[in-house]
Amino acid sequence: MTGRPLSPHLQVYKPQLTSMLSILHRASGATLYMASLLMVYWLFALASGSTHADALNSGLTEWWGKIVLYGILFCVYYHLANGLRHLMWDTGKGLDLKTAYMTGWLVVVFSLVATAVTLLMMMGGVQ
Amino acid sequence: MNHVHPLAKVKGTGSAKSGVHHWWMQRLTAIALVPLTIWFVGSMLGLTAGDNAVLAVRVWLAEPLNGVLLLAWVIAMIYHGQLGMQVIIEDYIHNHVVEVSLQIINKLVAVLAILMTVVTVFKLISGDVS
Numbered sequence: 001m002t003g004r005p006l007s008p009h010l011q012v013y014k015p016q017l018t019s020m021l022s023i024l025h026r027a028s029g030a031t032l033y034m035a036s037l038l039m040v041y042w043l044f045a046l047a048s049g050s051t052h053a054d055a056l057n058s059g060l061t062e063w064w065g066k067i068v069l070y071g072i073l074f075c076v077y078y079h080l081a082n083g084l085r086h087l088m089w090d091t092g093k094g095l096d097l098k099t100a101y102m103t104g105w106l107v108v109v110f111s112l113v114a115t116a117v118t119l120l121m122m123m124g125g126v127q
Numbered sequence: 128m129n130h131v132h133p134l135a136k137v138k139g140t141g142s143a144k145s146g147v148h149h150w151w152m153q154r155l156t157a158i159a160l161v162p163l164t165i166w167f168v169g170s171m172l173g174l175t176a177g178d179n180a181v182l183a184v185r186v187w188l189a190e191p192l193n194g195v196l197l198l199a200w201v202i203a204m205i206y207h208g209q210l211g212m213q214v215i216i217e218d219y220i221h222n223h224v225v226e227v228s229l230q231i232i233n234k235l236v237a238v239l240a241i242l243m244t245v246v247t248v249f250k251l252i253s254g255d256v257s
Contacts, residue, residue: 030215033208039201040240040247046184047247073168080164083157090154121172 017104025082028075035072073118078111149210156207163200185251194252201244209237 013019045056059065085103088094094103170193174183188194212233220226 026211026215029208029211032204033212036201036204036208037236037240040205040243043201043247043251044243046188047250076164076168080161084161087154087157118168118172 018100021082021104021107025079025086028079028082031072031075032079035075070115070119074111074115077114077118078107081107081110081114149213153207153210156203156210159199159203160207163196163203166196167200188248188251191252194248198244198248201248202241205237205240205244209233 042056060069085094085107088103094100170187174187188197213230216226216229216233220229
């Protein structure tokens with residue numbers, strides 16, 4: 001802000017799995033916070049009568065509503081799994097490069113598979 | 128235990144004793160959210176088979192334990208989300224007036240959302256399912 005040189009920032013670094021997962025944790029967290037406010041609105045709709053709730057539910061049957069819901073689901077699984085990774089780091093474990101990459105890929109695979117399985121379960125049930 | 132000399136405190140270099148509170152509450156809510164989130168997603172998946180989704184949710188909420196866990200889940204989630212959003216604002220907003228304004232909005236929205244949750248869940252629990 002005062003025109004002083006800044007230390008090297010993001011653009012000088014090669015994107016890596018670890019840095020991408022790190023920013024995705026923040027992005028998914030911000031998304032989930034918005035989703036939790038939507039969740040509060042959904043509860044409010046349920047409590048204030050079925051017209052609000054029906055409107056919200058009919059939004060979920062539209063293609064864009066489904067994309068939003070599936071996106072939120074992915075964020076839930078990703079933030080959950082990567083959050084556990086962070087909690088593990090808090091205990092001082094798994095911080096070496098090899099383990100960090102291994103758990104990173106584990107988180108990626110888990111969130112994709114869990115999202116896919118949930119979608120299949122929903123398609124089998126909801127109408 | 129206080130390892131900071133009183134002079135350091137007076138000079139403004141002492142601990143405000145709130146340094147770890149944010150970190151600690153973020154972890155505490157995170158730990159609570161792990162089982163609660165799995166429980167909620169599982170519960171919702173169990174519900175979707177019905178014809179009337181809204182009625183199914185209301186019947187599900189009529190069970191007191193579900194109401195308690197839902198309240199715990201949403202409150203922990205909003206608290207956790209509010210803490211995270213606070214850090215995002217701190218990191219990216221460099222205009223002081225804008226930053227403080229957003230921090231205030233962030234806190235107020237979180238409090239309002241929690242109050243809405245408590246009132247609505249209480250109404251859903253105690254109200255007739257019809």
